[in-house]
Amino acid sequence: MLKRTIYSLAIVALIAGCSSDTKLDDAAVGNAGTMGGTGSASGVAPVTIDPNARTAQGPVGVARIIYFDYDSYTIKPDFQSLIDGHARFLKANPNRSISIEGHTDERGGREYNLALGQKRSEAVRRALTLLGVNDSQIEAVSFGKEKPAVQGTGEDVWAQNRRAEIVYR
């Protein structure tokens, strides 16, 4: 995971480097006047976002990903020890906080999948608070189908993408 993060940051840095000298900037500058005479009517000023770092250390030796069945938002018994591990850590470290990132497979609309991914992250949030974790240590969010763990199509791929990831901040 750490490897993947570093890799993606490197890519992002590369892209950020490239985009600074795209000629889109010229297009935006060229908008000195408009239809009728005051500034271009079709100009667009480009904005480039810098990447931000993520992921601090959580409990050692405890997995961070909970997988879900198709069209399901309940945590399977296999993942109870994972939930327990994070609950213990968060209760012992009340100054630490997590983001729970819900994800879906690629099928269906982007916004509806965002809402479905939210149901998965909320399920994990509820499981942790039931074990006594303070709700203020947790933020449940969703990426919908936007950040698949595995690219491709078919049930094997989809099963790996229907998940909630626990990320320490």
Added chain:
Amino acid sequence: MVPALAQFRVDVAGVGLTQLPIALVPFKGEEASPQKISEIVKADLERSGQFRGVDASGQALDENSRPDLTLWRSRSADSVVAGSVVRQGDGRYIVQFRLWDVVRGQDLGGQSYTVPQGDLRLAAHRVSDYVYEKLTGERGIFSTRIAYVTKTGSRYALWVADADGENAQAALNSPEPIISPCWSSNGAQLAYVSFESRKPVVYVHNVASGQRRLLANFKGSNSAPAWAPDGNTVAVTLSRDGGSQLYTIPAAGGQPKRLTQSNSIDTEPVYSADGGTIYFVSDRGGAPQIYKMSASGGSPQRVTFTGSYNISPSVSADGRWLAYITRTGGAFKLQVMELASGNVTSLTDTSADESPSFAPNSKLIVYATKLQGREALMTTTLDGKIKARLAGQAGDIREPDWGPFQKQ
């Protein structure tokens, strides 16, 4: 210059269509102009499906010429457009034209635009709008703009392009996903969802200046922005109270007001053109369906009754049509419902359609789909007979939103 982006290519799939034959004579001075005005107008009109270009070769005319009626009738043209493009001393261009009905021998008027070089395509699209409106009686959408998102490798960009897909300019480049762009009713701002801070938050972005501000960044997920027609309010989906529910937020910023109170998913709000009604998606009945309610909240009424998965509503500006995506078997298909009758028409033969958005004249829909495994943007007429594809983009292309009519 922008990277080479091909424009929408037309694929007329209908039979028995009546297409008006029109001759676009090369504008006087066009050779020296960076944009070939007559070619842009011809492509615009043909893409609408309502016009057929007639051979205009070997003719030299401008807006002051009286066309030879016998000649154009012999070429089977019903109308002729002639004009000129002249560069002024200050670097701006004057584009002038006149439209003729050569069947009746009637002058249908013309216009003159003075524009900087960067707006020459816009001037051409305004010629197209004029011609389209004179000859069909409907307002043209050629000078409107479309926003969409591309994904190239791990990089995302939000683009603003002319309605023909040309002149694409990046409004935002990001290492994280961007979804759900939505134009403000004056066409100056886009609201969208960005994941740049490792969670979905809603921004409002002035495209001309590049200025952007956070509109919704509450605990949990913030998504699905929809601008109210008066421009003062944005409806959004927030999970801050647990679960995805609808809220409104003042466009200038402020506290959200909760619109729905359910234990189910409520998302994808869109306003009717009069601002009085919000259409949205809810799974309160066990599966996602489209509902409507008063824009100030209240009890929702179900709108879609066929199928077990109906999402992504878009309402036409004339209030007659609802476009949405339905799942049938494993396929996701664009459909349009005539709201008065409830009659539903399926518009495509593709199986991964997404994100429909009506053109402001209610005559076309832009949507995302997959063709040969690649994401593509398409436009279609409401009968599904005439489709055009935004081709030539590297990477994936998605999330189109058709902007409003531009101020003249």
